[in-house]
Amino acid sequence: MQFANDLCVVGGAGHVGLPFALVFAEAGLRAAIYDKNKTALDRIAAGAVPFMEQGAEALLRKALADKHLAMSDSPAIVGESRVVVITIGTPVDEFFNPVFKDIRNCLAELKPFLREGQVLVLRSTVYPGTTEWCARWLRENNLNIPLAYCPERVVQGKSIEEIKQLPQIIGGVTPEGEREALELFRRISVETYLLKPIEAEFAKLFSNAYRYIHFAIANQFYMIAESAGVDYNQLLAGMKFHYPRLEGLPSPGLSAGPCLLKDTMQLNAFAKNQFALGAAAMNINEGLVMFLVGRMSARWDLKEKTIGILGMAFKPENDDIRAALSYKLKKVLEFNAKRVLTTDPFVRSDPALLPLDRVIRESDILILAIPHRMYKTVDFLGKPVVDAWGFLEKESGL
Numbered sequence: 584m585q586f587a588n589d590l591c592v593v594g595g596a597g598h599v600g601l602p603f604a605l606v607f608a609e610a611g612l613r614a615a616i617y618d619k620n621k622t623a624l625d626r627i628a629a630g631a632v633p634f635m636e637q638g639a640e641a642l643l644r645k646a647l648a649d650k651h652l653a654m655s656d657s658p659a660i661v662g663e664s665r666v667v668v669i670t671i672g673t674p675v676d677e678f679f680n681p682v683f684k685d686i687r688n689c690l691a692e693l694k695p696f697l698r699e700g701q702v703l704v705l706r707s708t709v710y711p712g713t714t715e716w717c718a719r720w721l722r723e724n725n726l727n728i729p730l731a732y733c734p735e736r737v738v739q740g741k742s743i744e745e746i747k748q749l750p751q752i753i754g755g756v757t758p759e760g761e762r763e764a765l766e767l768f769r770r771i772s773v774e775t776y777l778l779k780p781i782e783a784e785f786a787k788l789f790s791n792a793y794r795y796i797h798f799a800i801a802n803q804f805y806m807i808a809e810s811a812g813v814d815y816n817q818l819l820a821g822m823k824f825h826y827p828r829l830e831g832l833p834s835p836g837l838s839a840g841p842c843l844l845k846d847t848m849q850l851n852a853f854a855k856n857q858f859a860l861g862a863a864a865m866n867i868n869e870g871l872v873m874f875l876v877g878r879m880s881a882r883w884d885l886k887e888k889t890i891g892i893l894g895m896a897f898k899p900e901n902d903d904i905r906a907a908l909s910y911k912l913k914k915v916l917e918f919n920a921k922r923v924l925t926t927d928p929f930v931r932s933d934p935a936l937l938p939l940d941r942v943i944r945e946s947d948i949l950i951l952a953i954p955h956r957m958y959k960t961v962d963f964l965g966k967p968v969v970d971a972w973g974f975l976e977k978e979s980g981l
């Protein structure tokens with residue numbers, strides 16, 4: 584059977600999908616992307632990556648020049664592609680329950696364009712059992728298509744490098760699904776590790792929940808020490824000094840973003856809301872915002888103060904504001920302070936952001952929400968800077 588494209592990434596204009604398509608295009612495959620976001624597709628077609636992703640722009644230009652990247656906002660392109668890789672978002676709702684209908688609707692849309700001879704690879708982070716559900720859906724729709732779950736495990740912003748470096752976990756539903764997925768990843772010469780689909784689903788969720796809990800440990804220690812009047816970051820430096828067993832203990836800070844919280848909550852939903860460590864981690868990480876504002880209120884009369892928030896992305900050296908705790912901080916401060924100003928050197932999607940020098944000039948107090956490297960060398964004009972991260976290596980200001 585002939586296909587115009589070797590693979591098609593569904594959700595291919597997104598943070599996971601685009602780098603994935605580009606890496607396979609670089610390996611010589613005829614890649615395609617299908618995405619509902621026409622604006623993002625237009626930017627990609629013009630050679631621009633819609634978000635920060637190291638090394639992606641060069642690969643995109645090459646893929647376009649080599650005619651190795653097709654794209655469409657119509658699912659019909661899926662019918663012209665042999666391997667179909669699903670990378671759409673898998674959010675939780677406002678009650679922290681997984682939103683399953685997105686996967687179900689996506690498959691329903693793809694159905695007219697699926698046929699024997701194709702292969703389906705699920706790459707999104709999914710609620711345990713989703714791969715089995717998809718296998719059942721294929722059977723019920725008389726679609727004899729091999730299926731595998733192969734989770735994306737990259738860190739956002741470094742996908743191009745990490746897709747080619749990290750071992751790929753492969754959860755084939757059938758031996759054929761497993762073989763097809765192995766064959767796909769052989770094209771980029773990475774190590775692979777075989778698991779059952781349910782194991783692969785847990786592997787991804789456990790990894791994210793582990794990291795989220797890890798950050799919560801640091802934040803809980805921070806809140807205990809600071810409440811006792813102890814400078815935690817100074818103490819942390821002493822704890823870790825030439826002490827290998829604590830090498831992995833992260834610094835405290837606003838830990839958030841589009842994956843860690845929602846995947847911990849997917850696991851909590853799966854565990855019938857008995858994932859006590861995960862729920863505690865959410866309370867601690869989300870609670871850090873209130874803790875910081877409480878400490879600031881105890882020191883200053885915030886009603887009389889203009890507060891400048893430095894860094895609005897969800898993590899350093901990135902432009903992604905999805906689920907960033909800096910926005911929760913903004914909301915809480917807007918309730919408590921006279922005025923709140925925000926700035927970020929990378930974020931382009933928020934018209935409220937102001938230039939850094941103006942925020943410093945007009946603020947009475949600054950708070951470092953995200954430690955972008957450039958803040959290390961900035962002159963804060965002697966204004967107090969609240970820095971839970973211990974990044975500026977100055978007095979925390981609290």
Ligand SMILES: NC(=O)c1ccc[n+]([C@@H]2O[C@H](COP(=O)([O-])OP(=O)(O)OC[C@H]3O[C@@H](n4cnc5c(N)ncnc54)[C@H](O)[C@@H]3O)[C@@H](O)[C@H]2O)c1
Binds near residue numbers: 596689706
């Ligand atoms: N962002 C990360 O670093 C990361 C890392 C590992 C895993 N993941 C997981 O990967 C998945 C995608 O995350 P993301 O950050 O790339 O999200 P994203 O929002 O950046 O990308 C998803 C893309 O899918 C498109 N889309 C949604 N529904 C569609 C449909 N039915 N048909 C076609 N296109 C559709 C959207 O327009 C968007 O471009 C999630 O499950 C996430 O948990 C993300």
